Amino acid sequence: MADDQKQLQSLSDAYQKFQTDLQAAVTARQRLESQQQENIGVQKEFTLLPPPSQIYKLVGPVLLRQERAEAALAVESRLVFIDREIKRLETQIRDTQAESEEVKMQVYGLQTRMRGE
Amino acid sequence: MAAPRASLIDLSSLPTAQLNNVKNQLTQELQHLTTSFAQLKAAQGKFRDCGVSVRDGVGRDEGTPILVPLTPSLYVPGKLASTDVVLVDIGTGFYVEKTPPAAREFYSRKVEELGKNLLDLEKIVQGKQGNLGVVEDVLRQKVISESSNSGADGGT
Numbered sequence: 001m002a003d004d005q006k007q008l009q010s011l012s013d014a015y016q017k018f019q020t021d022l023q024a025a026v027t028a029r030q031r032l033e034s035q036q037q038e039n040i041g042v043q044k045e046f047t048l049l050p051p052p053s054q055i056y057k058l059v060g061p062v063l064l065r066q067e068r069a070e071a072a073l074a075v076e077s078r079l080v081f082i083d084r085e086i087k088r089l090e091t092q093i094r095d096t097q098a099e100s101e102e103v104k105m106q107v108y109g110l111q112t113r114m115r116g117e
Numbered sequence: 118m119a120a121p122r123a124s125l126i127d128l129s130s131l132p133t134a135q136l137n138n139v140k141n142q143l144t145q146e147l148q149h150l151t152t153s154f155a156q157l158k159a160a161q162g163k164f165r166d167c168g169v170s171v172r173d174g175v176g177r178d179e180g181t182p183i184l185v186p187l188t189p190s191l192y193v194p195g196k197l198a199s200t201d202v203v204l205v206d207i208g209t210g211f212y213v214e215k216t217p218p219a220a221r222e223f224y225s226r227k228v229e230e231l232g233k234n235l236l237d238l239e240k241i242v243q244g245k246q247g248n249l250g251v252v253e254d255v256l257r258q259k260v261i262s263e264s265s266n267s268g269a270d271g272g273t
Contacts, residue, residue, distance in 0.1 A: 038208045045207040045223075058210040071211060078209070 004114050011107050018100035025096060029089045036082045043075050128255045133263065136256045143249040150242050157238065161231040168224035175200050175217045 046068070049055075055071045056063040128136065174183070179200055184192040202214045205223055215223060 035209075042208045042211055045211075045213070049213060050219075054214040056204065056212040056214075058212060063204075063212055066211075075209070075211075 004110060008107065008110050008114070011103055011110065015100055015103045015107060018096055018103060022093065022096045022100065025089055025093045029086065029093065032082055032086050032089065036079065036086070039075055039079050039082065043072070043079065046072050046075065128252060129259070133256065133259050136252060136259065140249065140252050140256060143245060143252060147242065147245045147249060150238065150245060154235065154238050154242060157231055157235050161228055161235065164224045164227040164231065168221050168228070171203060171217050171220045171224070175203055 046055075049068075051068075053068075055066050055068055057066045057071065057074075058064075128139075131139070175197070177197060177200070179197055181197045183195050183197055185195045186192050200217065203217055203220045204212045205215050205220050206212050207223075
């Protein structure tokens with residue numbers, strides 16, 4: 001009985017941890033999503049921009065003049081990076097969900113057994 | 118993601134505790150969506166203000182006296198030096214030079230895009246509100262029937 005209690009405790013602790021991890025991953029995923037949207041917006045803006053327009057980049061407190069190709073490349077590579085991060089987080093979220101589901105099932109099983117005793 | 122799954126389950130077959138969970142989850146989602154809606158609305162307002170500033174502020178003759186805000190409460194006098202180009206923040210730290218009409222076009226495009234998003238979001242919020250209403254109804258009926266049941270039990 002005491003063993004069961006202990007096991008239940010450790011299982012629910014594990015479940016709690018999975019939930020926290022999941023929450024963190026989901027938040028990170030959301031942040032990436034908004035960054036992706038912003039970058040897509042900038043990319044679109046670059047394509048709409050008439051050629052002679054000067055592009056500046058804010059670095060700390062100063063605006064630096066930047067070449068159009070360079071700026072477009074920077075945004076492009078950022079998008080690639082964000083895309084990769086989103087994929088990575090999504091697998092992580094899926095894995096954590098599966099694991100936490102498993103632990104949940106174990107908790108249910110244990111609880112039913114304890115009630116049966 | 119949760120909504121289509123929930124519609125497949127007969128809500129009245131769920132125990133009160135689970136219904137409560139569903140209700141809480143929906144309330145949370147709804148709150149999150151409403152906050153996002155308000156933020157989008159605020160962003161849209163800002164873009165609209167920018168457009169107005171470009172039209173009314175930069176649309177004047179060069180040399181027009183203006184007050185430049187250093188902080189939201191401190192202004193210094195200045196003169197409009199150039200009305201040919203404005204610098205527009207297009208996001209992620211990039212600024213581009215645009216002519217005032219192009220800038221206004223940019224801002225009205227942004228306002229329009231956000232307006233579209235707002236409409237979509239509004240539909241989702243309404244859907245969630247409907248779901249929440251249904252869940253609350255079922256929950257109420259459950260509580261009523263449960264309490265009348267236990268009342269009948271107590272009577273006998």
